[in-house]
Amino acid sequence: MTVKENLRPGGRSARVQASVHKAVRELMAEMSRAEVTIPLIAGKAGVTPSTIYRRWGDLQELFADVAVDRLRPDMQPVDAGSGKADLEAWAEQYAEEMSSGPGREMIRDVLAAQAGANACKCAGFTRQQIGVIAERAKARGEVFPDVDRVMDQVVAPIMYRILFADVPDAARVRDLVARVMGATD
Amino acid sequence: MTVKENLRPGGRSARVQASVHKAVRELMAEMSRAEVTIPLIAGKAGVTPSTIYRRWGDLQELFADVAVDRLRPDMQPVDAGSGKADLEAWAEQYAEEMSSGPGREMIRDVLAAQAGANACKCAGFTRQQIGVIAERAKARGEVFPDVDRVMDQVVAPIMYRILFADVPDAARVRDLVARVMGATD
DNA sequence: TCGTAAAAGCAAATTCTTTGCGTTAATAGG
């Protein structure tokens, strides 16, 4: 049931994984999530259903695997001149991406999977992005809050709202950033 | 696919719902989640599978429905003498319950369902509990932070950690409470 | 009491999932 982490780039396993992931992404784009089935994915990917069942176990694990891939940041946080501006820009984009339709579904896919590793990985991505902003701020000689505190006071509230309530708007995100940047202790 | 909200207490629908919920809870107690199937639940509940399929749609929606029921608080927050003590006691218990094995599974069940209403309802329960603590504090003449702020700075970080990372320990929870109670703005 | 509509039962058809076995392909050792 476990998906191999380090596949040789040219190996057969890697090719299968790539074509299955691609098939999932394409099918998700053209139909609702509930209509996507493993036989359908297998057909589009050019593999047999049993291959998918054996490698991923079930649809949820496969979806989670694909979602983590798509949630991996594709670039470093933009440099907006100061730590606060960097964090503000990053947080606004994060909130927007994550609260979009596809964003919410990817998060749900990640959380729905039995293996907690995927969710941890996502939090790791986020933490790393904030780490970059923090390092940059410190290199400039600025004071910048601990990464853990930013996770607690900015990332967690955004994600909580997305998951359990409404979509956080830009003003609220700025407010969260202002609060964590304003704290002096 | 939608489950009726207000069922007549003695009606047939209410009886079916009760027996199905009971069957789900019992089966979850005696076997792993992946082994619980709709035909199994139907058998235990004394209904036919098609009844469940028609009322809930699929296993995830049914699980979410049961989970919301179980996440509903069964009592008011205990009075520990002061707003801070109340919040501390409540938050510690909340963190403990939610990060337990069954707690995590219930949260995942709620979030995995397509209908976002269940998740909202859970956040509503939490908000209401905090509201009680806030009212009590204000009745005592204490200053107490806004409920939204407590949600952002205490509840959200706890939930984020449970979902995406590790289990928050009591010290960290106390730290979150201390911070939100210390803020003066 | 009777009519009505919503919900449940039943059962057949369809679709998905599991599994045993043979085959293929990548890797390591000679």
Place this chain on the structure above:
DNA sequence: CCTATTAACGCAAAGAATTTGCTTTTACGA
């Protein structure tokens, strides 16, 4: 360079879950 080994895949049949049309039951209101 060639062969042994092993992990992964394809195939196909068996088993289980899901869907659906139709009938029957039940609660509620006229």
